[in-house]
Amino acid sequence: MGNWNESIEQLRRIIRDSNRIVAICGSDMVSASGYTDLESDEVFYDIELKYGASTSELYSSRCYNTRPEKFFEFYRNEVICEKQPSAGYYALAELERRGKIRSIITKDIHGIPQKAGCSRVLEYYGNIYHNECPKCRRQYSIDYVKQSDKVPRCETCNSVVRPKIVLLGESVPNHAMTEVVNAISEADILFLLGVTDPFYEIEKMTQYYSGDKMIYIRKTMMEPNERVNIFVNDEVDKVLPEAII
Numbered sequence: 500m501g502n503w504n505e506s507i508e509q510l511r512r513i514i515r516d517s518n519r520i521v522a523i524c525g526s527d528m529v530s531a532s533g534y535t536d537l538e539s540d541e542v543f544y545d546i547e548l549k550y551g552a553s554t555s556e557l558y559s560s561r562c563y564n565t566r567p568e569k570f571f572e573f574y575r576n577e578v579i580c581e582k583q584p585s586a587g588y589y590a591l592a593e594l595e596r597r598g599k600i601r602s603i604i605t606k607d608i609h610g611i612p613q614k615a616g617c618s619r620v621l622e623y624y625g626n627i628y629h630n631e632c633p634k635c636r637r638q639y640s641i642d643y644v645k646q647s648d649k650v651p652r653c654e655t656c657n658s659v660v661r662p663k664i665v666l667l668g669e670s671v672p673n674h675a676m677t678e679v680v681n682a683i684s685e686a687d688i689l690f691l692l693g694v695t696d697p698f699y700e701i702e703k704m705t706q707y708y709s710g711d712k713m714i715y716i717r718k719t720m721m722e723p724n725e726r727v728n729i730f731v732n733d734e735v736d737k738v739l740p741e742a743i744i
């Protein structure tokens with residue numbers, strides 16, 4: 500435990516001296532808040548059985564365009580859901596109240612950091628609460644999508660309303676990527692919190708960080724990486740609330 504306590508003390512010192520923290524929230528933080536990873540092996544067969552297709556087929560612009568009824572059946576049942584943020588998000592919100600946060604970067608689309616009280620959030624995959632008619636740009640609430648019969652249609656022009664999220668097979672919009680790069684390049688501390696996905700493109704974006712406080716917190720071990728200055732091998736929900744005391 501000596502090492503653990505030393506790491507916490509070290510984090511406290513570093514956090515005390517910083518005011519441009521950028522935190523990247525990974526999928527461990529999302530699952531710690533109770534959300535199911537729809538691309539994980541655990542739910543693969545359930546999804547196949549229930550919809551006759553895989554998550555990657557259903558959660559795609561192709562499905563939205565060619566089989567909107569199927570897309571919205573899956574979207575309403577599996578994607579839209581409300582859970583409570585885990586402790587790590589509340590720690591970030593507290594740091595933000597203290598004026599220490601530059602940006603919180605997340606691939607989550609459920610607005611979890613905002614539910615914990617964070618506002619400096621970059622959601623580069625979008626957000627389920629923003630829905631728009633792709634033709635006339637009229638905005639719709641999540642309730643409109645939830646309550647629609649089969650497919651939500653625009654009341655003005657009858658087009659199929661589109662959740663403003665990046666679907667599988669689509670690229671992240673340029674402006675979202677630019678915001679992420681700007682935030683990372685201006686960070687004094689760069690936290691990678693529960694980031695475990697091997698192909699998570701955000702990890703590549705860390706090349707824009709030029710500081711010497713790149714800090715990984717995650718419960719699974721990682722390959723040695725010379726760019727990582729501190730690695731704390733534990734759950735974000737345990738480490739971060741301690742580190743801000």
Ligand SMILES: [Zn+2]
Nearest residue numbers: 632635653656
């Ligand atoms: Zn419209």
